[in-house]
Amino acid sequence: MKVKFPSAYTILFLLIALVAAGTWVVPAGKYERIENVALGKEVPVPGTYQQVDANPQGIVDIFLAPIAGFYDPDTYQAAAIDVALFVLIIGGFLGVVTKTGAIDTGISRAMVDLKGHEQWMIPILMALFAAGGSTYGMAEESLAFYALLIPVMIAAGYDSVVAVAIILLGAGIGCLGSTINPFATVIAANAADIPFTQGIGLRFFILIAGWLACVVYVMRYAAKVKKDPTLSIVADHRVEIETQFRQEPNADDEHLLSLSQKLVLVIFALTFAVMIWGVSSQGWWMAKMGGLFIFSAILIGVITRMGEKVFTDVFINGARDLLGVAIIIGIARGIVVVMDAGNMTDTILHFGEETLSGLSDVVFINVMFGLEVLMSFFVPSSSGLAVLTMPIMAPLADFAGVGRELVVTAFQSANGLVNLFNPTFAVVMGALAIGKVPYERWLRFIWPLLLILTLIIMGSLSIMALVA
Template identity: 40%
Template sequence: MTKKTFSFPTAYTVILIVMLIVLGLTYIIPAGKYAKLQYDPQSNVFLVESPRGELTEYEGSQKTLDDLRVNIDYSRFKDGSISKPVGIPGTYEQLPRPSTSVLGAFTTFFKAPVQGLYDSIEIIAFVLVIGGLIGIINKTGAFTAGINALSHKASGKESLLIIIISTLVAIGGTSFGLAEETIAFYPIIVPIFIAAGYDALVAIATIYLGSCIGTMASTVNPFSTVIASNTAGIDFTQGMILRFVMLIVGLIICIVYTIRYGEKVKKDPSSSYIYDQKEELERQFLSNNKDEDAPKFTLSRKMILIIFAAAFVVMVYGVKELGWWFEEMTALFILVTFIMIFFAKLSEKEFVSEFMNGAADLLGVAIIIGLARGVTIIMENGMISDTILNSLSSSVARMNGVVFSTFIFFVYIVLGFFISSSSGLAVLSMPIMAPLADVVGISRDVIVSAYQFGQGIMSFITPTGLILASLAMVNVTYDKWLKFVLPLVIIIGILAIVMLAIGVLI
């Protein structure tokens, strides 16, 4: 009889389980609401809705915010950085629980994810268009050709290759969440590093750590920074400087860590954590390395990468200076997709097919966004969101801002293990976590950074992420990776706590 091994459920199942638990909690947790404040830019007034639904109009000014003890700068409402309703501290009121039959609960459970999909349609459309564009770029071989060209130029200077590849992969991670696409790089990089006297762990670290630190310190990544900031009710450019500094410092630490290990292996091959696999890996990668099969880095492929990178620069400018949001950003990437027609060298049928395949690859992300939003909808309809927030507020109200940011960082480390989807975790958690920043008196972008750092650091080691697939590419076991990477995870974790503290204090 074959013994069944435990397999951790997918993000879809985790969120459905969370949805079921939350539905049960609506029968246990008391219902209640805060008064909500929202700015009306056309009339330049604040509209305040009481817990029982009565609307009151207030003057649009900093004095109104101060009188209501809303610790937010008035300019952030004026410039549109905060567009969602904000809970007013000290106004929580317990309300009668909505009466729901068993049939009603059953209906709510199955309607919530559908409503979540409807409510998230702008984000979903954006994700699918980005996925389609990435699918086309992958088909052209532009990413792989760029890495291959670098490998040739840095031949004999492999430490320089570590720096360049890690940096480029990190840029991809911080800008558009480059992760799964890096799987294609291993067959190119591993033979070069093994031939140079390094081991396969150096190749994995060069690519995987670059991707991890890039996504952990995302600056304009639409799948984490943009969605999380939008859900938190702020502009995604807020906190960008802090995350950019985290990216630079974290990347330097990862590169130095990898180079030090690599040079140690070069001097003494027996110091390698995978020394027992040395001969096996040399036979596998050095004998089957066919350089002629790699795509060439042609002018058209260079132009594809340049245009793709430029699109993110335009996106940041549009959001920051022109007031763009998901509709305009999606239109931008549709425009970029049309421009790619002239450089991709694909037939019309191939182009459309690869766009659809790329969008299909991210359909799961889109569904997770809808499911996660469904959890929030159940909480809102059951009126327990504000009750939970009120309870958490009582716990953190006396916390120092630095202690609070550290606390939230560790909360997201735990959440990041169970929910590996950055978009899903953002939509699921931000409606609860972001308002806590107002209670403590810090900027909401610190919560967004804590979410990114906490979930991001889990990607270095969590078996529910991409690491097992990456290790499988080079036949390295998970325990050897942990032995290699855990000291680095501790260092990066300390750095993240320090950076969050700086974000609180500046």
């Protein structure tokens, strides 16, 4: 009997129960707090921890925790409801953009135009997928492109691994080097109580350096396979794969971007640009960002003459696709609710202060990166991991004298790195299944690249910790 790994929902709910049990045995304690003007909130004062009366959490508290994760039922103060609502709006916006076919057609057009020069499709397409990962966390949406790209790569003399790598590594490196990804960077920064634009320069560097490493790595493998097909890691399945996917791309008008589709792509890019401007200089947050994406979705619907019925159906279906992410946010923050109510959070911070206080800035941030790598195996969801770990990890940075933006970058880099090969991540397993690439061979293919990316990430974090 095959044992299935539990979903992120089950893992997070079990963690709520585990933390609730911990409030019965872990000493309760509190730090004194002072107002941090830069952050606009109270932060714990190192060295002021004291034990307080315990407030153990019971079964009722466990089931109320996810609700309180969205909002405080006693004071009706928002907790994660604003972030969850923004995620649903993003889902609706992406549903409308996808319905127009602008992104699919653009990629199809690029493949037709580059016929005979397919090697240049590797950096171009990986850049496009990386942009999607960095801006809106492209992951599940990428699964639709495998059947489109695999035949092209096989016709070019490569194998299905090249196609899988272009999409999976392209979108993955974008998530690893997220700049404005609302499901990783924005949620993590929100949980860490800092603007998500803080630290964007370092994340952009990791994105470019990681993309370049992936491009060189995949192009070298592709050239090797084209020269000698027996060197393919799926050489023994090559006939089977080619029989299933062998076809030539059609170079007809269906690959031409219409005027409305070009406008959709412009609006898509401008929406994220305006969001960055609003957050960085106008003090925007979830409400205004959500309003921006609603406006852009409606504008795209009008330009493409989508019609009211089609538009509302597509928007709602897009939001429904990300409903799971929104629920995860509430469940994950429920863990923090139980910890806070049980006076356990500051005790954990105190343990972290004592454990990490003697470490240098460089060692601290790299240990933080390692902890996030470990957690990512159990919680592959970037949004779930962000809300789970950031409220604890970010304050530890205050004790160590390290900027919270470095902790956010360490989190998303670790999560993005692990999700390039994580067997608990549905996107990885789905992509490999479509490309008929056995998981153990994917590991054999990717492990040297993982080492390279790890060195890039740890080196970047170390340098920033030194100069900050």
